Amino acid sequence: MSTPESNRASAGEQPAPYGSGSATRAGRPGRQVRVHHLRELKERGEPWPMLTAYDMYTAELFDEAGIPVLLVGDSAANNVFGYDTSLPVTVDELLPLVRGVTRSVKHALVVADLPFGSYQLSTEQALATSVRFMKEGRAHAVKLEGGRAFTPHVQALTAAGVPVMGHIGFTPQSEHNLGGYRVQGRGAAAEELLADAVALQEAGAFAVVMEMVPAEAAKRITHELHIPTIGIGAGPDCDAQVLVWQDMAGLRRGKAPRFVKRYADLAGVLSGAATAFAEEVRRGEFPAPEHSFH
Numbered sequence: 001m002s003t004p005e006s007n008r009a010s011a012g013e014q015p016a017p018y019g020s021g022s023a024t025r026a027g028r029p030g031r032q033v034r035v036h037h038l039r040e041l042k043e044r045g046e047p048w049p050m051l052t053a054y055d056m057y058t059a060e061l062f063d064e065a066g067i068p069v070l071l072v073g074d075s076a077a078n079n080v081f082g083y084d085t086s087l088p089v090t091v092d093e094l095l096p097l098v099r100g101v102t103r104s105v106k107h108a109l110v111v112a113d114l115p116f117g118s119y120q121l122s123t124e125q126a127l128a129t130s131v132r133f134m135k136e137g138r139a140h141a142v143k144l145e146g147g148r149a150f151t152p153h154v155q156a157l158t159a160a161g162v163p164v165m166g167h168i169g170f171t172p173q174s175e176h177n178l179g180g181y182r183v184q185g186r187g188a189a190a191e192e193l194l195a196d197a198v199a200l201q202e203a204g205a206f207a208v209v210m211e212m213v214p215a216e217a218a219k220r221i222t223h224e225l226h227i228p229t230i231g232i233g234a235g236p237d238c239d240a241q242v243l244v245w246q247d248m249a250g251l252r253r254g255k256a257p258r259f260v261k262r263y264a265d266l267a268g269v270l271s272g273a274a275t276a277f278a279e280e281v282r283r284g285e286f287p288a289p290e291h292s293f294h
């Protein structure tokens with residue numbers, strides 16, 4: 001079977017950049033995704049997907065599935081390390097996950113989420129932490145939570161060569177300040193949210209996540225900004241959509257937030273596999289002769 005993709009590869013030509021040509025139509029970026037490709041997608045009105053990833057196999061699979069941006073979220077706190085919130089996770093815990101993901105992708109832009117306490121103290125702290133994620137973790141960009149109060153941090157990082165993704169609306173690291181998991185930017189607060197988004201853009205952010213924001217407010221902010229907006233519980237009019245991968249694939253059980261759609265039942269598949277393995281071992285059926293060395 002010969003595809004345009006393999007023809008190009010065998011001819012030894014440079015594949016088309018993400019955002020143009022047959023590679024895009026196939027949903028597969030031809031080479032490294034760059035922040036300007038995301039801006040081009042916004043200009044063309046083409047929505048794009050983002051997922052979290054915390055390890056090699058998921059990073060490889062999502063990269064091959066044509067997900068242009070992977071986020072090593074501080075949500076690893078809940079979804080890898082078993083904490084009840086994202087607050088306790090540390091840079092030292094997240095760094096090896098970032099390394100695993102960046103080693104495993106061929107195309108995706110990998111964003112490292114700065115965890116609570118690793119950037120809020122000063123612009124210097126934000127830069128020191130980001131340099132670790134880029135130097136040791138080989139991340140391509142970082143993400144931090146906060147609006148106008150964090151424009152000095154975004155400016156300092158951008159000036160130092162670190163692409164920054166903002167995150168406004170419901171910001172889980174501020175859970176105790178926001179009074180729990182609640183929608184942000186209803187009514188008059190929509191103006192505050194817009195001011196935060198514009199300030200992040202002016203400070204140099206290349207994109208901004210909006211979490212649990214009313215769809216109308218998110219739509220307006222998306223139209224006002226020239227950088228891409230990435231929604232999670234922010235309606236259909238954002239430039240991109242992000243989900244935590246264990247939510248998207250149905251690995252996490254229990255009641256999911258309203259914004260989650262499950263595209264698979266990985267919990268069912270894995271638990272079925274583990275149960276079948278356990279039964280075969282207990283019945284003496286595994287290993288069979290073909291699994292043994294003779």
Ligand SMILES: Nc1nc(=O)c2c([nH]1)NC[C@@H]1CN(c3ccc(C(=O)N[C@@H](CCC(=O)O)C(=O)O)cc3)CN21
Pocket residue numbers: 074075078079086172181182183244246247252256257258259
């Ligand atoms: N697995 C997972 N998925 C996520 O989306 C996620 C994490 N972990 N960890 C970090 C943060 C925390 N997030 C959360 C967690 C819970 C709700 C939640 O319970 N939402 C409810 C209540 C909303 C309301 O009361 O207005 C919902 O039904 O959406 C929302 C976002 C989003 N992030």
Ligand SMILES: CC(C)C(=O)C(=O)O
Pocket residue numbers: 052071072073074075076113167209232242243244
């Ligand atoms: C939900 C996304 C945006 C996030 O910040 C995370 O996974 O940590």
Ligand SMILES: [Mg+2]
Pocket residue numbers: 073074075086113
């Ligand atoms: Mg996060």
